[in-house]
Amino acid sequence: MPETPLELRVRIGGEAGFGIKAAGQMLARTFAHEGYEVFDLTEYPSLIRGGHNTYLLRVSSEPVYSHVEPVDVLACLNRETLDRHEGEVVDGGAVIFDPDDFGADAVPGRLRAVPVPLTAIARETGGKIMRNTVALGAVLGIVGFPLDPLADALRRQFAKKAPEVAEGNVAAAQAGYDAARAACPDFFVTLAPRPGAPERLLVDGNEAIGFGALAAGIGFYAAYPMTPASSLLHFMAAHERSAGVVVKHTEDEIAAMNMVVGAAFGGTRAMCATSGGGFSLMVEAFGMAGVSESAVVVGVFTRPGPATGMPTWTEQSDLRFVIHAAQGEFPRVVLAPGDRTDAFELTWRAFNLADQLQTPVVILGDSYLSDNRQTVPPFDLAGVTVERGKLLAEGDASAIPEALNDEGLYLRYKVTGDGVSWRVLPGVRGANQLGNSYEHDERGFGAPGEDAAVRTQQNEKRMRKLDLARTLVPPPAYFGAPPGEADLGIVLFGTTKGPAREAARMLEREGVRIAIMQVVTVWPFPAEEVAAFMDAAPKTAVVEGNYAGQLESLVREHALRAPDARLHRYDGRPFSPEQIVRFVKEVL
Amino acid sequence: MPTADELKQHALKPTWCPGCGNYGMYRALTEAIEELGIERERLVMVWGIGCHGNGADFYDVQGFHGLHGRALPLATGIALTRPDLTVIVEMGDGDGYGIGGNHFIHSVRRNIDMTAIFHNNQIYGLTTGQASPTSDQFMRTPSTPGGVIEEPVNPVGVAVAQGATFVARGFAGDIPHLKELYKRAISHRGFSVVDVYQPCVTWNKVNTFSWFRERVYKIEDLPDYDPTDRTKAFDLSMSTFHELTCAPDECRVPIGVFFEDEDSFTYQDGLPQLDRPMWKHAEAPRDIAEMLGPYRV
Numbered sequence: 001m002p003e004t005p006l007e008l009r010v011r012i013g014g015e016a017g018f019g020i021k022a023a024g025q026m027l028a029r030t031f032a033h034e035g036y037e038v039f040d041l042t043e044y045p046s047l048i049r050g051g052h053n054t055y056l057l058r059v060s061s062e063p064v065y066s067h068v069e070p071v072d073v074l075a076c077l078n079r080e081t082l083d084r085h086e087g088e089v090v091d092g093g094a095v096i097f098d099p100d101d102f103g104a105d106a107v108p109g110r111l112r113a114v115p116v117p118l119t120a121i122a123r124e125t126g127g128k129i130m131r132n133t134v135a136l137g138a139v140l141g142i143v144g145f146p147l148d149p150l151a152d153a154l155r156r157q158f159a160k161k162a163p164e165v166a167e168g169n170v171a172a173a174q175a176g177y178d179a180a181r182a183a184c185p186d187f188f189v190t191l192a193p194r195p196g197a198p199e200r201l202l203v204d205g206n207e208a209i210g211f212g213a214l215a216a217g218i219g220f221y222a223a224y225p226m227t228p229a230s231s232l233l234h235f236m237a238a239h240e241r242s243a244g245v246v247v248k249h250t251e252d253e254i255a256a257m258n259m260v261v262g263a264a265f266g267g268t269r270a271m272c273a274t275s276g277g278g279f280s281l282m283v284e285a286f287g288m289a290g291v292s293e294s295a296v297v298v299g300v301f302t303r304p305g306p307a308t309g310m311p312t313w314t315e316q317s318d319l320r321f322v323i324h325a326a327q328g329e330f331p332r333v334v335l336a337p338g339d340r341t342d343a344f345e346l347t348w349r350a351f352n353l354a355d356q357l358q359t360p361v362v363i364l365g366d367s368y369l370s371d372n373r374q375t376v377p378p379f380d381l382a383g384v385t386v387e388r389g390k391l392l393a394e395g396d397a398s399a400i401p402e403a404l405n406d407e408g409l410y411l412r413y414k415v416t417g418d419g420v421s422w423r424v425l426p427g428v429r430g431a432n433q434l435g436n437s438y439e440h441d442e443r444g445f446g447a448p449g450e451d452a453a454v455r456t457q458q459n460e461k462r463m464r465k466l467d468l469a470r471t472l473v474p475p476p477a478y479f480g481a482p483p484g485e486a487d488l489g490i491v492l493f494g495t496t497k498g499p500a501r502e503a504a505r506m507l508e509r510e511g512v513r514i515a516i517m518q519v520v521t522v523w524p525f526p527a528e529e530v531a532a533f534m535d536a537a538p539k540t541a542v543v544e545g546n547y548a549g550q551l552e553s554l555v556r557e558h559a560l561r562a563p564d565a566r567l568h569r570y571d572g573r574p575f576s577p578e579q580i581v582r583f584v585k586e587v588l
Numbered sequence: 589m590p591t592a593d594e595l596k597q598h599a600l601k602p603t604w605c606p607g608c609g610n611y612g613m614y615r616a617l618t619e620a621i622e623e624l625g626i627e628r629e630r631l632v633m634v635w636g637i638g639c640h641g642n643g644a645d646f647y648d649v650q651g652f653h654g655l656h657g658r659a660l661p662l663a664t665g666i667a668l669t670r671p672d673l674t675v676i677v678e679m680g681d682g683d684g685y686g687i688g689g690n691h692f693i694h695s696v697r698r699n700i701d702m703t704a705i706f707h708n709n710q711i712y713g714l715t716t717g718q719a720s721p722t723s724d725q726f727m728r729t730p731s732t733p734g735g736v737i738e739e740p741v742n743p744v745g746v747a748v749a750q751g752a753t754f755v756a757r758g759f760a761g762d763i764p765h766l767k768e769l770y771k772r773a774i775s776h777r778g779f780s781v782v783d784v785y786q787p788c789v790t791w792n793k794v795n796t797f798s799w800f801r802e803r804v805y806k807i808e809d810l811p812d813y814d815p816t817d818r819t820k821a822f823d824l825s826m827s828t829f830h831e832l833t834c835a836p837d838e839c840r841v842p843i844g845v846f847f848e849d850e851d852s853f854t855y856q857d858g859l860p861q862l863d864r865p866m867w868k869h870a871e872a873p874r875d876i877a878e879m880l881g882p883y884r885v
Contacts, residue, residue: 437655
């Protein structure tokens, strides 16, 4: 039996091309619209058709931070779904299947067989393509949730097509609903609409990042398609005319990063995003952004590598790569959102940090963040600010005498106490801004940059910006019990936050208390805060989605602390809360 | 509006080798900018890496000295966000046609309104004399001691074939002619390609100033040449290919405007949202409340 009564976990599985994700998202939207919190997890191979796709949906009356392992309802659009996932279904859980695919005897006795003639119903109501809609109706039928909200959603979805398409889908859902209700009238979970629930947003990570960039005043976005960042390119392109953004699908990631540096030179808030492979191509120009002190934002949404790796799966194995990418030394900021609220907040803040520090800022996400949707409280739009730092966009350079030399010539790279020099945009009278990928003097000229003293001054000036960064970047975030009152303190970054928060909730019910420290700004590394957290906790662990323990290595190097235990995952799947619970119990 | 001298006034003195073809290009371009009357605040220059790129120190202008091979995308980022600026990009032959060849092809087909000048000395100068993508076949260099095996890139032909809307070739030894090419290229609405033969006096002992002087002729002197005929422009570009040891009367080198389409659809024409310098969108947070509508539950 499930632990919480008002919670439903559904997995829909079938071949790629069956419309699994689209159907699942409609179900998620239906429940979210009727007052529930939802979290979804789409798992699919790098194929357009064929292969095994699944969509996992968690519905709850409480806020949800991640997916969970158990499944209450397994909707099988093929036999493979049963074979692969029956073990996840809780005792008494329901298996929706088409008797044309396999017989009820294939369903283990501990589970509830719910035969629904998916294909036959779909054929009668419009076509085989609608099997997924029949299954959606069946899921609602099992839990006794009214069909009307889904019917409305279907009508909206197909509004642009012929009316009979929409009505065919509604009829398909109704028939599926009736068949499942007849076969399973007394399921252990029943859900009803929850009127009066507060307004929320249902977004995936890339949408949250896109909204953060739009709110920040982005004017240029460039990218080459790469999973899982491609949907951000689509999002930005969909808004390019209404919002006023130039969006460029480039010939490669090298071009994307160079274009973003060029756009930033002109004063435009500019961003590109990709995955680890695309970032590998961007690295040289990323370094140019560093030495030329360009205010750019780069999204790196990671997946298992190296090389092409596992394109549609998730991993946290590019932490060290992003922190060190490019030859030479220069300051950078790396922010790691843990959920969709973080993604929005950290993205608009990234643009401010890039401007204030005049250096590249990375948003380090992963597929688990990018691809999956979650209900979150409405974004805090009133809290968004635009901080452009030392920037003169219009007028005459005489307005900033401190940026001019004795001859009245503008010094783009003037050596300053905090390392930040005045940026004067092209178009301002009396100043020539010369950006340079070479080491350079204060005016930006390359040849004098080879002078030992000039090089030292410019290098130190740039690196001083890291000290300023430490005063500006978002601090770590803490969840669960305070470390001094916890049984175990866990240090993590990025999307491991969600499953860990769920684990904390599960453990709390069993009387075990964990403290969670999310390293939000992974660079510059918050060494003092990590050390204080680890010192306060009676026992410590680092949980991260890679083989080598990259976060732990940063902890050891900078906080000079060694955790007592560690949990790594590198099979392309995100951590589940249950996995973290098992780990914590082993450690304690 | 700056004079040619003012475009150099507060910059460093050029350090190119005595006699380098870059001097002629430098003079022709500064004079062209003066004669076009471009305001200093509206001009941006972008350089790649190579001997030409050291020019970033020698011009007193707004600009960016970018990465080897990446000047075009860097300049594209400026041109696609600052419609108020005139963008001129300088590149070398290895820079623009070799390591940056992918960007060359795609910049041409985009027809972004900017000017791309290629310093083509058919050799790698800054890295001491290796073969470049435009070195003649069988040329011996430190990286090709047995002679270059492959055919040279035909940049004019590639640009013409890829739909370029302005393609010209100049010679650094004929500064008045080159200056007029620059003026036409910069004034052209759309992507302008100017490939300039710029002899390297230190490393290229074959394609010297005198080699070119014996072979160049002006396209405008050809009877009945029509620079709006793309097929003819392509045919003429094929004279890029010649024997390394060809006699002056066997291989003639055309300079001038190969092709021009004065009324083309530029990339900027396809961007109605590019109605202002795009930094103006970041004067305050953008109101996204309405855009969030479809995501509200």
